[in-house]
Amino acid sequence: MSGASEGRILGGWLAPHPPHLVYAENPPQNEPRSSGGWEMLRWAYDECRAKLKAQRPDVIIVHSPHWQTTVGHDVLAVPKLQGLSVDPIFPHLFRYKFDLQVDVDLAESISEEARALGLTSKPMANPAFRVDYGTITSLHMMNPDWDIPMVGISANNSPYFHDPKTAQDEMIKLGEATRIAIQKSGKRAVLAASNSLSHLHFSAEPNPALPEDMSREHVFSHAQYEWDVRVINLLRAGKIFELMNILPDFMEEAVAEVKAGSLMWMLSAMEFPQLPAKLHGYGNVIGTGNAVMEWDLTEMHSRGTGSTQL
Amino acid sequence: MTLTFAALVPGLPHLLNPAPGSGHDALARAMAHIGDTLEAKGVKRILYYSTQWLSVLGTMVQAQPTISGVHVDASWHQLGEIPFSFKVDSAFAEQMSAAATAAGFRTQAINYEGFPIDTGTIVANRLINRHGIATGMISSWLYAGYEDTVKFGQSLADAIAADTAPTAVIAVSSLSGNYFPTDIDPREDHISSPEDDEWNQRIIALMSSGSFGAADLLVPTYAKTCRAEVGFKALAFLRGIGAAREKQGATCLQYGAIHGTGAAVIQFSC
Ligand SMILES: [Fe+2]
DSSP states (O other): OTTOOOOEEEEEEEOOTTHHHHHHHHOOTTOOOOOOOOOHHHHHHHHHHHHHHHHOOOEEEEEEEEEESSSSOEEEOOOOEEEEEEEOOTTEEEEEEEEEEEEEEHHHHHHHHHHTTTOOOOEEEOOOOOOOHHHHHHHHHHHHOSHHHEEEEEEHHHHHSOOOOOOHHHHHHHHHHHHHHHHTTTEEEEHHHOOOOOOOSSSSSOOOTOOTTTGGEEEEEEEEHHHHHHHHHHHHTHHHHHHHHHHHHHHHHHHGGGGGHHHHHHHHTOOOOOOOOEEEEEETTTTEEEEEEEEEHHHHHHTTTOOOOO | EEEEEEEEOOOGGGSOOTTSTTHHHHHHHHHHHHHHHHTTOOOOEEEEEEEEEESSSSSSOOOOOOOEEEOOOOOGGGGEEEEEEBBBOHHHHHHHHHHHHHHTTEEEEEEEETTOOOHHHHHHHHHTTTTOOOEEEEEEEETTOHHHHHHHHHHHHHHTSSSSSSEEEEEOOOOSSOOOOOOOGGGOOSSSHHHHHHHHHHHHEEEETTTTTHHHHHHHHHHHHHHOGGGGGHHHHHHHHSSTTTOOOOOEEEEEEEEEEEEEEEEOOO
């Protein structure tokens, strides 16, 4: 806690969650063993780890596409969540014993602020809940010591149910609710949008005998690569409005995982910062495009760069 | 032929502790009735095909011999903890996997402690299988279309026919998938639109009269109009495996709504 002063967002990370990254690292929590792989993305996450060690935020707030909720934008609100999370798609790579500390006060406050803005949201208060692999992978890659409390927000099905405008409006409101709750909490928060970029993937592992065979890893198609580069370049240039304009096409043509709303939520919480995002690394995982990117709002404040309300 | 029984059932957790005054209780009772019927028919193995178990890299077949635990649904976590316990016929899982693979479908038998069992399979098993009959679980491969799913079902029909254990096939799926995007009073639950209701009843009527060929033709429009769960591939699976045969009319035991989606308990003539 940083005392009675207004809380703030220190920064945000595009923090993709292919379980392969955890598998490649061989942490004690994950049962399967590997000989490494996907280093470009894992080295990128090293930068995030070092930054968080230096910043010591009070909380990391993650929005994950793999906690899907039909009704509401729900928020994990149990002080301690423990268990075994097995990835239903890649169970041979990800069987992770998780042990999370949740900032329940902040979680409940985000949910309350979301309701105040007209969204449906409820705290997830069931201690037997099994946390999804997206939340766990992003948090593990950012902070493998798990010594910073977290808040997990679900991906409501709205982008797949409503028209894109309604869905986007919901994510913008959810970002606002998150920001207001952080400000009221007095805490220093880091945000994580647990998203890949282009999301077309191979329909089978290229080398099932050696999933980490990097000689077989590559982007799904050149068109997907071009989309990823276009989006990354806009983010690197801080051109948020241009990004917003092309996001619907990106979602459609590259089946981009940002459709689940995590990136929009984070940009909204950060008030759509006109700030060049820093690319720490890009890599492909079973054909998908993934970037580890950072928005350091402490730099923005010291440089006086603006943010924008949409 | 040892396919002894087949049904289509809903698989949402509202059915386990039906809210007083809601229509969920009647659906749950119909599923319990199905359990009684299949037991009376001497069923020794229940195979679940749930469209809530989505696989990406081909089809998965559950092969862990015993599975138990406590499940909390990702969406409906406020409905509480659901204890579950399965005895899986792992040898038959391997046979199904081999049969589907031989037919050209990438299929793997999986055996991992802690693998997430989908809510649909858990709910169906709780209501239908009250005396520990052996089970099997088959995933719904995301990239298989309706026709592919029919063929996939056919590949398993041979494995079932070649085996002596009387077997029930239970497809777990909603009908129309348009839900209410906000919380509702379960006592006021109803199909989310008259159009969805009409479509559901039309599809049920076709199944009841054994007009499955006609139903097949309507499924693409039905799925698009009403967001029938996962393209209503549950019917494709039942068609392929030989449960939903032309002119063999099915019996709808109960039809209702769960949070606006369509739910029906339908028994097929095997
Ligand atoms: Fe993902």
